[in-house]
Amino acid sequence: MPSRRTVLAATAGLAAAVTVGGQAHADDHRLRALISHMTTEEKVGQLFVMRVYGHSATAPDQADIDANLQEIGVRTAAELIARYRVGGIIYFTWAHNTRDPYQIAALSNGIQRASLQQPRGLPVLISTDQEHGIVTRVGEPATLFPGAMAVGAGRSRADARTLGRIAGAELRATGIRQDYAPVADVNVNPANPVIGVRSFGADPDAVASLVAAEVSGYRHAGVAATAKHFPGHGDTAVDSHYGFPVITHSREVWERLDATPFRAAIAAGIDSIMTAHIMVPALDDSGDPATLSHPILTGILRGRLGYDGVVITDSLAMEGVRTKYGDDRVPVLALKAGVDQLLNPPSLDVAWNAVLGAVRDGELTEARLDESLLRILRLKSRLGLFDRPYVSRSGVTRTVGTAAHLRAADRIAERTTTLLVNEGGLLPLSRRTHGRLLVVGADPASPSGTTGPPTGVLAAAFTELGFTATALSTGTAPSAAVVAQAVAAARDADAVVVGTYNVTATSSQKTLVEQLTATGKPVVAIAVRNPYDVAQLPAVRAYLAAYSWTDVELRAAARVIAGRVAPRGRLPVPVQRADDPTRVLFPLGHGLSYKA
Template sequence: MMKRRGVFLGFTGVIVITFLIQSLLSFSSSSGRENINDKGPDFLRSGEYWADSILKTMTLRDKVAQFFMVAAWSSGEKQNRQEIDQWIKNQHIGGVIFFQGDTQKQKELTEHYQSISKVPLLIGMDAEWGPAMRLSDAERYPYQLTLGATNNDTLVHDAGYWIGRECADLGVHINFAPVADVNVNPGNPVISYRSFGENPREVAENVLNFSEGMEKGGVMACVKHFPGHGDTETDSHYELPVVKHTVKQFQAIDFVPFQRAINGGVAAVMIAHLNVPALDSTGIPSSLSEKVIKGWLRDSLKFDGLVISDALNMKGVADRFGKEEVVLRAFLAGNDILLFPESVNAAIDAILVAVEDNKITESEIDDRCKKVLKAKYWALQQQKKRTAITTKDLLKVEYLKRAVAKSAVTVVRNEDSCIPILDFTKKTGIVVVGKKEDVAENRLLDYLDAKVFYFSDYSPERMGEVLFEYDRVIHVYIASTNRPAAGFGLPEGWDIYQHGLNPDREHIGVFVGNPYAITKKDAFDIFDGLVVTYENSPIIQDIAIQGIMGAIGLKGRLPVTIDQRFRRETSFQTEGGKRMSFILPEEAGIDRVDLSKIDSIALAGMEEGAYPGCQIIVALEGKVIYRKNFGYYTYSEKNEVSDRTVYDLASITKVAATTLTLMDLKGKGLFDLDATLGDYLPDIVGETVYANLKMQDMLTHQAGLTPWIPFYTKTLKGGSWRQEIYSTTPKEGYSTQVAEGLYILDNYQDSIFARILETPLRRNQGYRYSDVGYYFLKEIIRRKTGVTIDQYVRDHFYIPMGMSAMTYHPLRKMDGKIITPTENDKIFRKQLIRGYVHDQGAAMQGGVGGHAGLFSNAMDVTKLMQMFLDSGRFAGKQLLEPQVINEFTSCPNCSTNRRGIGFDKPVRSLSGGPTCELVSLDSYGHTGFTGTMAWADPKYGVNYVFLSNRVYPDAENKKLLSLSTRTEIQRVIYEALKKKKNYIFTNEQ
């Protein structure tokens, strides 16, 4: 397979020049006074009387103090509360900016500080991606680069809105966001993912939408970092960066987003600490430059709102000037809010001296103080309108994050259309680089039968060796941070192990983190497919994997140029709907509160001792809306049930193996429902009455077969195993394993058939459930296909459908630790049964029965049932003929027998039986003796799976039946469905 070989270029200048040309052509339509909001920021039109009345009560020192916003922590890391108390009480400072802490403590401190201040404080916060940027218990919103990848104005606006709402809920008045910098330098150490992108016009629209959303949420926006921090190579937190743009470049690139925000009436602009020779040739930092602030920002861009300095303790300026001088210079240059000053008292004194020295007039002090007061008035009015964030609001936020992820995740390479992954027949390995057992890994295992390797367990050289045998390798990079300075949160060597991979295999990468990391040499050239997510979060991991597996379409596009290989606007959009997806219940119109009643029923069953634990999945129209695990493997509560936990399916095997295969054979013309046992197995049934039994009658349980035959009883003598039938070690003639340390005669199958044939048929051949017919059906399948039933379903269904857990003989495939035990069999096998089939007859067949023997987790059962609901289609392939599914799931003898062909059906009166009364008569499925149920309803699109090991440790435990747990859960599903409605997720409702 040919691989692309990209060449990394140092081409920052190329990007700048490219956008200079592009932007100059269009800049004239968005610069100057065209489309400017002549009224300026909203706060300037409010609080005139209030501000004047406050101003009259102030001394000159009080007025100057209003320009100071000091740093506060609610984390306890810095015990500065007493100091701030003194500044508020004695110096009458104007505001506080909060840093690290938690929500409740910040609320408490905000209330306290406001209570001791003569004039309401202006509360600020640096919350670019929400309060979580500073608070440990807040939920993080998407980064700006992620929002930029969505190309969706509404999502950007809504992100700003909800960030505003959450800030307002904390008592915050101004959020120092969004970042308006155009990040044209991939090596930018400080802006990077904090920017919306590198296209000035797109960044401008995103800045405007985000700012408008935030102010609608009740918080003032502050665009930053003027005059533009997007083309720097040093971090202004540590030194003063130089931006070498010309005036025309500033106008064509950096100024565009600021101008758009100003035109839209943004409240505030933050000034960066930069050396910008084209704008101020003196070398004075932009934050201290009158030319930059008063000349370019005020006069050229016509900004009338609040000018706010970047933190004045940052080394980019702090190391060049004294603590008082840097504050004084910032104020005289035109900053209205002096952020994070290190010496409040002395700095106030310095400004007062400047007034005395006529460096600034008291009239200008009054004007600027009044502007600050009017901003406070606007903020106070917004606080009065504030409403508490409700559960309904939190749902909208969750939906927003998912919508952003769906729109942002980007396929940046897709050779041979390898994404989405539709072929599961390739032997697949998964490499996880970063956190183990994270969302992405687990979601992949929901779709794929694959081996997982962890980068941390191997040397980079060894990794290539262990992956050599795999036809496809999916590489998942889980970055712990987006910060370039922290190596993008990836372990050492992550970018070199790929050089040892086999280029003739298919390689697909999912990069969960800052995409600028993939500039690393030629690390990604071997990949046929590559997806970038822009950040790491559980939601974005989930969406990315659903996307590469074809459950949802991916439509994001790169908002930045990474390098020569991955340029801005790169996007390979993919189609979804190929597989089951995982969504919020509300996206399907179902209230999660209604579904939460399932939890109560499941927990009640555990409390009653009906089962130690269970798995439950509910899907609607092919989308999983509920998936939860409860309890433990046993009552000892040592091993919690997880998504990967495997259960003995018992009689669900009848539909998931035998009926499934017979439907396939019928569609291929190899199986006839009207044929008899004599037609298919003449050498076994001879001329007995069994020879006349029809296939359809056996599959609908009306052939007159006895319900169950305890075959094992004749293999015991005095309660012990008969030595001529069993061996405790495998040896010639005894290779068929029944349980751990127990092997049966290989030809004992003949004795089983003989035992069946000597059992009389019932005279009344009406409906009566029986396992017995499935012994014959299994043999028919072997003869028709030439392979055993376990081989057939594995090769024709389970592997093509990516079923990692559905299998016979689970101990041959998986670690027994993930399999729940069933009965402590004291009579037959004399051991706790775990990983071996519970059913005695199936065990005597070596664990492969037509009626029992399958193991699975709930997800794989759900996939199979969904394939039935989807008329036999899976991942774009037709696995079964639709008309065959319709025939087998019908009710051919409804007047006397509710059963389908192989499938169970509801009681026709919908009273009693395996289902609740709310299902449709078209529904079908099966239950299992071990405490399992799988049920599909084509009329309502419902797919419901319940798995438990209710037979642990004793199969006589009938509480699952007496409590009707499975059907009560089913009733909850349909009651929720009856209340289905269209949810509106925008912030307008």
């Protein structure tokens, strides 16, 4: 049996020679030699990307040890690696993996050390969902950027590339080498509950352009980007976390709409593509989700689109992939369909043993495992994990949340804020006539990109701009008493700024805004998630879309309202009329401006 030193020496220099995306792989023979020394159990483990609780690889808090024992049957990340030899670990905020950049770096180093100390030790591909905007796992002091739909409103390939380059550099400094971004779904359904502002927009060509630009930025940073969710999750009213969506696009519509951004991602050298737990009968009429579909993953993605990089499932704990088959069959069928990485199964023990059993029974061959393992090892090599698996504290200090990075995020955010309505030239607000501001509205659960409730962040931003601002959180479903409290508070203000969050025809947020408007005070509304809110509130004199309630976007919106910068964003999706959804209220590309 070769030593770890021998195995690592056999892979030296691979990072400079191995390429991905269907090109020649000059050093595949070295990787194949490495694979030939692995046991079947080790090969199976390398295909899994698993969650684990705790801020440390070896000494997590007791509550995290308890959670690991309950869900995985191990105490720590180190034990997870020793038992299952997993090839990847995914970080979550709720799993207490991402307290701060220095802790993340130490956790990453601990994971790598635990894996490399195993027989035939291999580096671990550490990943997370750092989409920015409403899906953010690594929070401040890391640099947080606007989310995808905001970037879509900015329409700048340069900004998308900058986002990928800076975000990628900061992730790499903490030991995270695979980011599950960008979202390549085209959001053509305003009722989409799971994609929405995570998409760059409704125009497939614009989405494709920004996806490709962001991918190039991540590649420049040495981080694997992941285009998701293939074959396209943009036109659904069902959340695949909780149900099984069906996409009714014809093959022609899919080719023109959904496939376009994925083609662009592949052309840009995308390192990994994530599957969707959706059914697309025009592509596969078997009733299987795309994650388990050989016609979609092997026939279309690998065959028709020519993609030879890593294919990863969306989380196998999601309901969309569990409705038809049991948890023991799902990972086996995913591999048979053409998947390489199996993400976050509900029970790793069940999934791991199911794949191992399928190999021993002949349903899966060793050659099939080796095919996926080769793709995964190519990616690890390209990312430099064989040569440089560890990160340093000084690298975190030099890279994460630098003043230059933060300025770049602020400037990008300013170019995304979209002014939809400005009746009578209400904006920009003047400190002379509107110096006392009441900031009210929805305070949804905060992603990692926030330092506090949106109303508080906005009020603080206005105060820094010279206004006297008071915050009053009214929530996403204000009661009659809360509405009355806000109306009473408005009497002492010169103007009211209200944040709205997914307003519907029956929402009490609508009642709040209407009663604030009835006071006669100027009301400025900001959609802090979906820009479609404006259709429900026609009486508001000034309306902006921020596309998220993260600090960077709210601060930019405040600067636009105060006239420090001019609004430059343009709607990346059309907004339909509330009384007749077949008619467009604001077309794609709509956006007002004024001189700052």
